[in-house]
Amino acid sequence: MQARPTYIINGDLSQTITPLDRGLVYGDGVFRTMQTRGGMPLNWPLHYQKLVADCAAIGLVCPSAELLMHDFLQLLLEPDLNSNQLAVAKVIITRGEGERGYKTPAVTCPNRILIVSSMPFYAEVNYATGVDLHLCELRLSVQEKLAGIKHLNRLENVMARMEWRDDGVFDGLLLDQQDNVIECTMANVFARFGNQLLTPDLSRCGVSGITRERIVSLAAVLNLSVQVCQLPLKRFMQADEIILCNSLFGAFQVRTIKSSRWSQQALAKNFRDLLAHD
Amino acid sequence: MQARPTYIINGDLSQTITPLDRGLVYGDGVFRTMQTRGGMPLNWPLHYQKLVADCAAIGLVCPSAELLMHDFLQLLLEPDLNSNQLAVAKVIITRGEGERGYKTPAVTCPNRILIVSSMPFYAEVNYATGVDLHLCELRLSVQEKLAGIKHLNRLENVMARMEWRDDGVFDGLLLDQQDNVIECTMANVFARFGNQLLTPDLSRCGVSGITRERIVSLAAVLNLSVQVCQLPLKRFMQADEIILCNSLFGAFQVRTIKSSRWSQQALAKNFRDLLAHD
Numbered sequence: 001m002q003a004r005p006t007y008i009i010n011g012d013l014s015q016t017i018t019p020l021d022r023g024l025v026y027g028d029g030v031f032r033t034m035q036t037r038g039g040m041p042l043n044w045p046l047h048y049q050k051l052v053a054d055c056a057a058i059g060l061v062c063p064s065a066e067l068l069m070h071d072f073l074q075l076l077l078e079p080d081l082n083s084n085q086l087a088v089a090k091v092i093i094t095r096g097e098g099e100r101g102y103k104t105p106a107v108t109c110p111n112r113i114l115i116v117s118s119m120p121f122y123a124e125v126n127y128a129t130g131v132d133l134h135l136c137e138l139r140l141s142v143q144e145k146l147a148g149i150k151h152l153n154r155l156e157n158v159m160a161r162m163e164w165r166d167d168g169v170f171d172g173l174l175l176d177q178q179d180n181v182i183e184c185t186m187a188n189v190f191a192r193f194g195n196q197l198l199t200p201d202l203s204r205c206g207v208s209g210i211t212r213e214r215i216v217s218l219a220a221v222l223n224l225s226v227q228v229c230q231l232p233l234k235r236f237m238q239a240d241e242i243i244l245c246n247s248l249f250g251a252f253q254v255r256t257i258k259s260s261r262w263s264q265q266a267l268a269k270n271f272r273d274l275l276a277h278d
Numbered sequence: 279m280q281a282r283p284t285y286i287i288n289g290d291l292s293q294t295i296t297p298l299d300r301g302l303v304y305g306d307g308v309f310r311t312m313q314t315r316g317g318m319p320l321n322w323p324l325h326y327q328k329l330v331a332d333c334a335a336i337g338l339v340c341p342s343a344e345l346l347m348h349d350f351l352q353l354l355l356e357p358d359l360n361s362n363q364l365a366v367a368k369v370i371i372t373r374g375e376g377e378r379g380y381k382t383p384a385v386t387c388p389n390r391i392l393i394v395s396s397m398p399f400y401a402e403v404n405y406a407t408g409v410d411l412h413l414c415e416l417r418l419s420v421q422e423k424l425a426g427i428k429h430l431n432r433l434e435n436v437m438a439r440m441e442w443r444d445d446g447v448f449d450g451l452l453l454d455q456q457d458n459v460i461e462c463t464m465a466n467v468f469a470r471f472g473n474q475l476l477t478p479d480l481s482r483c484g485v486s487g488i489t490r491e492r493i494v495s496l497a498a499v500l501n502l503s504v505q506v507c508q509l510p511l512k513r514f515m516q517a518d519e520i521i522l523c524n525s526l527f528g529a530f531q532v533r534t535i536k537s538s539r540w541s542q543q544a545l546a547k548n549f550r551d552l553l554a555h556d
Contacts, residue, residue, distance in 0.1 A: 104440055120379070142419050142420070154303070
């Protein structure tokens with residue numbers, strides 16, 4: 001049982017969300033999930049840059065980095081949070097309250113929410129030999145106007161996550177309707193073929209994470225060239241090595257997808273080390 | 279300026295929503311919008327039936343009709359709401375709070391929210407000669423597992439609604455990615471060709487409303503046969519008459535879409551009358 005997460009809304013620990021918030025009624029907002037150490041977010045510049053870009057993509061002006069940083073500092077004053085431990089922070093920006101109907105308010109007052117939770121537990125075996133994936137039956141829909149954005153419309157991920165209850169399954173692999181690999185429900189994916197590292201094109205669906213970006217930038221250190229491309233499942237399954245990545249665990253190797261199995265290799269570990277020291 | 283809507287959460291006027299509600303973080307929930315008179319919902323059995331079906335489609339057990347009716351009665355005790363006037367009620371059911379992550383809670387405690395707002399104002403000209411539509415550039419995405427459901431992932435509608443600011447435009451016509459007409463941002467559509475009434479198939483995208491269902495049932499009274507089918511824009515634009523429908527205004531004729539214009543006819547008025555006395 002995890003400790004109940006702590007949150008702060010618009011810099012005020014006593015503020016609440018009303019059911020008139022467009023984040024609730026329409027999923028009209030964006031978010032980021034990141035690690036914190038000692039209450040401060042790791043890789044903040046990249047997260048903030050992506051938050052600003054995602055806000056802009058749905059026509060929102062992101063609150064300033066100073067305001068958001070102030071929220072982190074406020075939460076640090078709470079008992080139990082002022083430690084050097086790792087934790088998870090989620091920053092949510094919604095379009096705030098509006099009148100009834102889809103029309104966006106003439107003057108928008110975004111709501112900003114910071115939620116801090118304890119780090120999830122990752123089994124030692126995930127670091128050592130990798131993770132097992134479920135191949136999701138649900139196929140991601142194509143919406144170019146929202147692709148890549150980490151917005152609050154995540155019902156597809158919820159529905160996909162309902163496909164398995166086995167705790168041994170780490171995540172689910174999501175395809176588009178043409179059998180191309182896109183991502184996992186909570187991670188981006190890379191497939192290595194020799195010294196080529198391929199990662200799915202996310203211009204039609206999927207969420208583009210900052211750890212994916214960082215891996216793209218770091219690949220040259222491992223003498224890998226990176227290609228963002230369409231990646232049919234059939235080709236993906238022939239990869240020499242597959243890894244998942246996100247801001248919480250860094251990188252994990254994929255050990256099995258259905259009956260296919262990959263033996264233990266070094267790529268995920270190498271990227272974890274690079275990400276930790278970047 | 280509309281009066282601020284009143285709401286009640288889980289039957290408690292003082293309860294609030296926390297940022298841990300899955301309705302906010304994932305859009306993990308469903309809703310209905312309906313008219314009320316004297317505080318009581320109109321066409322409640324159909325709305326409740328659809329709410330139950332939509333909940334089931336995302337793996338939720340809908341709260342009982344008795345509980346929801348109790349919420350309406352509670353709000354009636356509020357000053358200003360106890361009148362015989364028409365108002366708008368929105369019922370939202372979310373999957374409630376959960377731990378971090380997409381995995382649904384082992385034990386789900388849905389949150390139910392009832393929001394009552396004043397009726398929107400519809401211009402006399404809309405009743406008399408019809409409404410003008412914008413043809414949306416945004417194309418609806420295809421997700422068969424969510425099609426037809428009135429869920430809280432409505433960012434496509436928000437983005438589509440951002441395409442126009444002209445108050446003379448009543449709604450936007452939404453197509454899928456193959457140029458088939460699906461719906462408007464806040465209404466379903468019908469196209470009449472002679473004595474045939476066509477309405478788009480919503481099994482791949484779109485929201486199926488109860489007024490659409492009611493019109494399908496009532497069409498025989500007007501000697502119309504109804505067909506649910508794929509409806510390419512090109513064909514749609516050749517209709518003798520086009521109407522929009524939803525639970526708030528009943529039915530309105532479409533007067534213009536881009537440079538195409540339809541002269542005033544009787545279909546929308548006939549359905550409004552039938553819907554009012556059904």
